Amino acid sequence: xxxxxxxxxxxxxxxxxxxxxxxxxxxxxxxxxxxxxxxxxxxxxxxxxxxxxxxxxxxxxxxxxxxxxxxxxxxxxxxxxxxxxxxxxxxxxxxxxxxxxxxxxxxxxxxxxxxxxxxxxxxxxxxxxxxxxxxxxxxxxxxxxxxxxxxxxxxxxxxxxxxxxxxxxxxxxxxxxxxxxxxxxxxxxxxxxxxxxxxxxxxxxxxxxxxxxxxxxxxxxxxxxxxxxxxxxxxxxxxxxxxxxxxxxxxxxxxxxxxxxxxxxxxxxxxxxxxxxxxxxxxxxxxxxxxxxxxxxxxxxxxxxxxxxxxxxxxxxxxxxxxxxxxxxxxxxxxxxxxxxxxxxxxxxxxxxxxxxxxxxxxxxxxxxxxxxxxxxxxxxxxxxxxxxxxxxxxxxxxxxxxxxxx
Amino acid sequence: xxxxxxxxxxxxxxxxxxxxxxxxxxxxxxxxxxxxxxxxxxxxxxxxxxxxxxxxxxxxxxxxxxxxxxxxxxxxxxxxxxxxxxxxxxxxxxxxxxxxxxxxxxxxxxxxxxxxxxxxxxxxxxxxxxxxxxxxxxxxxxxxxxxxxxxxxxxxxxxxxxxxxxxxxxxxxxxxxxxxxxxxxxxxxxxxxxxxxxxxxxxxxxxxxxxxxxxxxxxxxxxxxxxxxxxxxxxxxxxxxxxxxxxxxxxxxxxxxxxxxxxxxxxxxxxxxxxxxxxxxxxxxxxxxxxxxxxxxxxxxxxxxxxxxxxxxxxxxxxxxxxxxxxxxxxxxxxxxxxxxxxxxxxxxxxxxxxxxxxxxxxxxxxxxxxxxxxxxxxxxxxxxxxxxxxxxxxxxxxxxxxxxxx
Numbered sequence: 008x009x010x011x012x013x014x015x016x017x018x019x020x021x022x023x024x025x026x027x028x029x030x031x032x033x034x035x036x037x038x039x040x041x042x043x044x045x046x047x048x049x050x051x052x053x054x055x056x057x058x059x060x061x062x063x064x065x066x067x068x069x070x071x072x073x074x075x076x077x078x079x080x081x082x083x084x085x086x087x088x089x090x091x092x093x094x095x096x097x098x099x100x101x102x103x104x105x106x107x108x109x110x111x112x113x114x115x116x117x118x119x120x121x122x123x124x125x126x127x128x129x130x131x132x133x134x135x136x137x138x139x140x141x142x143x144x145x146x147x148x149x150x151x152x153x154x155x156x157x158x159x160x161x162x163x164x165x166x167x168x169x170x171x172x173x174x175x176x177x178x179x180x181x182x183x184x185x186x187x188x189x190x191x192x193x194x195x196x197x198x199x200x201x202x203x204x205x206x207x208x209x210x211x212x213x214x215x216x217x218x219x220x221x222x223x224x225x226x227x228x229x230x231x232x233x234x235x236x237x238x239x240x241x242x243x244x245x246x247x248x249x250x251x252x253x254x255x256x257x258x259x260x261x262x263x264x265x266x267x268x269x270x271x272x273x274x275x276x277x278x279x280x281x282x283x284x285x286x287x288x289x290x291x292x293x294x295x296x297x298x299x300x301x302x303x304x305x306x307x308x309x310x311x312x313x314x315x316x317x318x319x320x321x322x323x324x325x326x327x328x329x330x331x332x333x334x335x336x337x338x339x340x341x342x343x344x345x346x347x348x349x350x351x352x353x354x355x356x357x358x359x360x361x362x363x364x365x366x367x368x369x370x371x372x373x374x375x376x377x378x379x380x381x382x383x384x385x386x387x388x389x390x391x392x393x394x395x396x397x398x399x400x401x402x403x404x405x406x407x408x409x410x411x412x413x414x
Numbered sequence: 415x416x417x418x419x420x421x422x423x424x425x426x427x428x429x430x431x432x433x434x435x436x437x438x439x440x441x442x443x444x445x446x447x448x449x450x451x452x453x454x455x456x457x458x459x460x461x462x463x464x465x466x467x468x469x470x471x472x473x474x475x476x477x478x479x480x481x482x483x484x485x486x487x488x489x490x491x492x493x494x495x496x497x498x499x500x501x502x503x504x505x506x507x508x509x510x511x512x513x514x515x516x517x518x519x520x521x522x523x524x525x526x527x528x529x530x531x532x533x534x535x536x537x538x539x540x541x542x543x544x545x546x547x548x549x550x551x552x553x554x555x556x557x558x559x560x561x562x563x564x565x566x567x568x569x570x571x572x573x574x575x576x577x578x579x580x581x582x583x584x585x586x587x588x589x590x591x592x593x594x595x596x597x598x599x600x601x602x603x604x605x606x607x608x609x610x611x612x613x614x615x616x617x618x619x620x621x622x623x624x625x626x627x628x629x630x631x632x633x634x635x636x637x638x639x640x641x642x643x644x645x646x647x648x649x650x651x652x653x654x655x656x657x658x659x660x661x662x663x664x665x666x667x668x669x670x671x672x673x674x675x676x677x678x679x680x681x682x683x684x685x686x687x688x689x690x691x692x693x694x695x696x697x698x699x700x701x702x703x704x705x706x707x708x709x710x711x712x713x714x715x716x717x718x719x720x721x722x723x724x725x726x727x728x729x730x731x732x733x734x735x736x737x738x739x740x741x742x743x744x745x746x747x748x749x750x751x752x753x754x755x756x757x758x759x760x761x762x763x764x765x766x767x768x769x770x771x772x773x774x775x776x777x778x779x780x781x782x783x784x785x786x787x788x789x790x791x792x793x794x795x796x797x798x799x800x801x802x803x804x805x806x807x808x809x810x811x812x813x814x815x816x817x818x819x820x821x
Contacts, residue, residue, distance in 0.1 A: 008700035009462050009498055011455055012486060017499040020450030020513070027451065039755040041733045041762030043427025044434065048418055048532050049456055049488070049518055050476075055416050069457075071478035074522050079419060081456070091416055092424040101779040103765055106427070111456055115481050125455050133765065140748065141765040147752070242748045293415035326448045341547065341649045345554070348446040355448030358510055358540065358548040372508040 014116070014124025024322040026127075029310060030109055033129045033152045037107035040148050042131055045106045047088035053078040058291060059087045059261065069113050081113035085130050086301055087288065093134055094294035102135035102297075109306065120311075121277050127306035134289070137298025139232050142265040142285055143239030145300045149269060149281050150245045152304060157318040161271045161280065163248045165236065166255030168284070169264045170229050174209055178202065184260070190214060191256040214254035222251050236265060261286045265300070271312035280309045327413065328370040329356035330363055331381040340381060343391075343406065350414040370396060379409065421523070421531025431729040433534075436717060437516055440536045440559045444514035447555050449538055452513045454495035460485040465698060466494045466668065476520050488520035492537050493695065493708055500541055501701035509542035509704075516713065527718075528684050534713035541696070544705025546639050549672040549692055550646030552707045556676060556688050557652045559711060564725040565678060568687065570655045572674045573662030574640050575691070577633065581616055585609065591667070597621060598663040621661035629658050643672060668693045672707070678719035687716045734820065735777040736763035737770055738788040747788060750798075750813065757821040777803060786816065 011017055018026060034044070056064050069081040082088055085108055097104060109129045116122060131148060133141045146163060153161055171190070175183050182201055189197045190210070198207040216222045220237040223230040233251065240249050257266045266284035274280070283302025290296050313319050327347070331340045340356055347354045355375070357366055363380070370378045380392040385403055393409060394401045404412070418424055425433060441451070460477050476488040489495055492515055504511060516536045523529060538555060540548045553570065560568055578597070582590050589608055596604045597617070605614040623629045627644040630637040640658065647656050664673045673691035681687070690709025697703050720726050734754070738747045747763055754761045762782070764773055770787070777785045787799040792810055800816060801808045811819070 008501065009459050009465070010502060011498070012457060012459060012480075012484065013482075015455035015457070017455070017503060018453040019499070019504055019507075020452060023451040023453055026453075036755075038732075039758065039760045041760060044430040045427060046425040046430055046433075048422035048424070049520070050419060050422070050532075052416050052419060058416070069478070069480060071476070073419075073476065075420075077419065091418070092426070094415065095417055096424060097426055100426075101776050105762070113456070125457075136765040138766045140744070143748075144765065151755075238745070239748055242745055243752045325445075337547070338645070338649055341550075341646055345650045348443075348558075351446065353446045353448060355512070358543040358551065359545045369508050 012124070014118040016123060016125070021322070025319060026306075026310065028320065028322055029156055029306070029313075030129070032155045033109070033304070034107070036148060036151050036155060037131055040105070040131075040144065042105040042107040042133075042148075045089060045092065045108050046110065047082070047085070047092050047108075049111065050079045050081050051088055051091070053080040055087050055091055055292075056080055056083060059288065061260075067114055067116065069115055082110075083114050084112055085110055085128055085303065086132065086286075087292075089130075089132055090134075090288045090294075090299070091292055093297070094289055094292045098294065103141065104134040105131070106134070107131040119277075121274065121305075121308050123307060128303045129306050130301060130303040132299055132301035134299045135297045136300065137264070137285060139235035140239060142232075142300050143236045143243070145283060145302055146236070146240060146249070146267055147243040147245055149267075149283065149302045149304065150240075150243075150248055153269060153280070153309065156309065156313055157320070158271060158309070158312055158316060159318075160273060160316065161248065161269055161312075162250060163245075163267060163269050164250055164252035164255050165233065165265065165267045166251070166253045167230070167233050167264060168256060168262045168266050169232075170226065170253065171210070171213060171256065172263075173229060174213065175202065175206065178206075186210070187256055187260075190254065191258050193254075216251065216253040218251060219246075220251060233265065257282060257284055261288050261291070263287050263298070267302075269304075271309070271316075273315045274308065274312050277308070280305050280312055324374050324376060326353045326355050326373070326375045327377045327379055328366065328373070328375045329354060329379050329381065330361070330366040330370075332363065332383045332386075334383045335381045335386050339386070343381070346406070347410065347413075350410045352410065352413045419531070421525040423530060423532070428729070432726060433713075433717065435727065435729055436563055436713070436720075437536070439562045440516070440711070441514070443555060443558050443562060444538055447512070447538075447551065449512040449514040449540075449555075452496060452499065452515050453517065454489070454492070454499055454515075456518065457486045457488050458495055458498070460487040462494050462498055462699075463487055463490060466695065468667075474521055474523065476522055489517075490521050491519055492517055492535055492710065493539065493693075494699075496537075496539055497541075497695045497701075497706070498699055500704070501696055501699045505701065510548065511541040512538070513541070514538040526684075528681065528712075528715050530714060535710045536713050537708060537710040539706055539708035541706045542704045543707065544671070544692060546642035547646060549639075549707050550643045550650070552690060552709055553643070553647060553656070553674055554650040554652055556674075556690065556709045556711065557647075557650075557655055560676060560678075560687070560716065563716065563720055564727070565716070565719055565723060566725075567680060567723065568655065568676055568678045568719075569657060570652075570674060570676050571657055571659035571662050572640065572643065572672065573658070573660045574637070574671060575663060575669045575673050576639075576671045577636050577660065578617070578620060578663065580636060581620060582609065582613065585613075593617070594663055594667075597661065598665050600661070623658060623660040625658060626653075627658060640672065664689060664691055668695050668698070670694050670705070674709070676711075678716070678723075680722045681715065681719050684715070687712050687719055731781050731783060733760045733762050733780070733782045734784045734786055735773065735780070735782045736761060736786050736788065737768070737773040737777075739770065739790045739793075741790045742788045742793050746793070750786075750788065753813070754817065754820075757817045759817065759820045 264285035671692035676688035
């Protein structure tokens, strides 16, 4: 029997309802913050990703040639495609450009808990801003999303890769990259083989800075930006979630300033549920210099965190199931279903003859909250019996009253 | 500059808003009819599609090997993946199973108007029914979707491939396929080289049957199913859109009974916007015999038809843009934005210092319907000026009144 490819998933109706519920919260929040939704193709020119992340990325992605010999890749992330779109076709849009998206991404990775070969990201980008207000808005939107989903135990670690880069700006480019990679992997011992003891010491002092906004006092002017970001986050009422942590580096070369990560400790080792920061990518793609800030929430991870925390909500069905006594013509049931649906009421009914008792069983298995029974005697008077499936309570209503109650 | 791959598209915010509007109508209708949403991976084992459509399909699809040597394909359609999911993991679900989905599909095709290499389909399947009620419900849901989008000029052609197959059931399987292909391509002259004059004559008489339900009178019992489907469609009030047309064959082997197509004449040669019918596919995939009916609406085509018909709606922005006079502290604007957003009001504000006049220009370019100005004197009294951008009318309100008006 053919299965879904390794590392990919099917989403049956109850899973999909859960995902749409979460998507709805994130989408509504992005709209409340004035972001507009965009979408890009599932595959891109391979070059887009090697340009952004280097040729090493090819080992981790689904790359293939099309029949015209073009090198294509299933997108491993969404920031580069969205920035490509902005550079291609939104250059004359009013600035800043505020965008959000939810999409599937692909990585040829060993599948494990919460990690899939087809996974989903919810992301936002504010393009051509680069101010503390923009950075704070992005972090605030990420926090609001996670809070509104119902996750209570999470923490936001905020750093600034620009301050770090400032310390090593005199070094060769290759050494700078090695240093940042070592910091990202927390391989602090290896620093001494790359830089002088003095620089290594100052780097280690910097990345040890962790705590509330007051830890920035030791940094002087270079931390003015982060101070303002923290000030804004307290205006949003979100300072309690946020910690300054100068060891946050993020894996990617293109970050330039504020960087942040959100962790859900309940996930254990794979606890990161969101990452983002200020970056410069448009220029690399042939656009102007458009300072940008964005985040990506690991949609699957955040849902897993909610489940582990017991916060996955029950998404109730709203469907009314119609049944009829044997003597009521089936055409009258179809007509009633059509009328109810046209009044905005979700209705299902047996598509083949079904006894009342089998119908009740089906309604119960589908967790439909209500059954409407067209009993012979009532129906002659234009009335139906409404049964509440959770209490078993039944009442007789006119069709008009039924419509008034549920539409 | 890197572009989106040939035949694929970027959807900027105004396009995406249009697509979400249309998706919302179709999604709501599917829910009103008691269908549950599902989703499957963007790629599948290549075998899934060759099993359903034969090896010839490989020429038309994006097929590739992953790093583990597996033969994969970007999905060219969604019925086979959904049926695979049902066979894999929903076999014990209560029957019938009623599913809907919206997803991207991929075909390596020459791009042309309304045809893309990445295109979108909205589809539904009712699985394990196969009754006239099920067939009629599927057609009714397709019609309701297209009507509710606002398209007025469309027609539904309904045939029955089972009746056609009945006429040629005595012939060799290969000949049967050739005949159906000839009929699908409307190459009626070629029939005489495949079958006897008698059979050719009867086939031509059959496919000439076109009109309202009364044309079925000449067919006797074998048309009982279609008669009932038409009766149901008149209960939905949809008989005016529907024509019996026994020449509808549909390209695919797996259809077994009722088949239908919906056309929007405004699209000219590429006028088909929806196709579907009764089919048997689960058995081929290793499941039981689950008679099914479904349709796929060409999401891009239907949107194109709406545009050509001048029915593309303007999706208005609901965002309020906040501006402040120079002496009002920016932190107070950020705080007001956070409060309004927490009250469910969509708000944007300048992320860098912006003069009032530049701010008004931005709001106008973004087509924001309202601007809130925090003027120094009013703000001291906790009041703001609300400007209606379409009329230019301004009024002074307390923040409470502003929230009451828009939340």
